[in-house]
Amino acid sequence: MALGDAYATLASLKSYMGVTTASDDTELQDALDSVSREIERHCNRQFNKTTTAYARVFIPDMCGWAAVDDLHTTTDLVVETDANADGTYGTTWAAADYQLEPLNGIVDGQTGWPFYKIRSIKAKRFPVTGQEATLRVTAQWGWDAVPEPVRQACLILASETYNLRQAPFGVAGSDDFGVIRVRDNKMAAAKLARYCRYRILVG
Structure with a gap:
């Protein structure tokens, strides 16, 4: 996966959630993309890679x-x-x-x-x-492969993000997919804990 890609595929999220139709594919992909960036902010690192130096x-x-x-x-x-x-x-x-x-x-x-x-x-x-x-x-920056716990955390958070957006008293109708934070989900936070690092000074 290239830098900027989601850490789990749309197909894997649909399988995880038991979704069999394509009607919500765009929203599901948006959730994956959003939580992938949130994982990066939480961990202070990216887990995809470049193949050009x-x-x-x-x-x-x-x-x-x-x-x-x-x-x-x-x-x-x-x-x-x-x-x-x-x-x-x-x-x-x-x-x-x-x-x-x-x-x-x-x-x-x-x-x-x-x-x-x-x-x-x-x-x-x-x-x-x-x-x-x-x-x-x-x-060539990044990880050779996305760690499995990171992929699992992405699925957990993307599912929660999507479900909250559909909830009548949640954030239904909102376009803000940044509502979910890693720290709010103990299971996802636990899976990501070993991958967090301090910010480094980079230009």
Whole structure:
């Protein structure tokens, strides 16, 4: 799935809800799209992926390692730093200069995680100014595959969003599919808890 896609398909939502007609497909898809963006806001990360590398810049807060957005492959990966904080990324790091983490893409015994930390393992250091984006990373961003708990949370929240919109005393007639929040649904929040991260400084 590409960045911006919903984290569950329309077909899977209809199966989950027992819907057999196509009359409400547009509203169901709207619910999927809306809660997918809400999941991203709740977790501070995106779970789809790009297959073309492009650059993003970051503000390191430590010289020995830097938090970056999730990246799912080392293909086309380029790490550059701006030593003078002048907007010129003149230092390109060799693969031997850094280590991507989590190691082996494993967190708490679960495989399939992307890399989200770059650690310096030799002489190079990340320039830290506290304000300037001195790190530029070119990568294929996102997760290789949407984690199953994220997909399940998307179905739970999309179903609830759709049903509330149909309720006579809920938000019936409203076009606001942002009413449902992840924190309001304990089951969805529990499924997403391990995937939440702090906001990182990205440009």
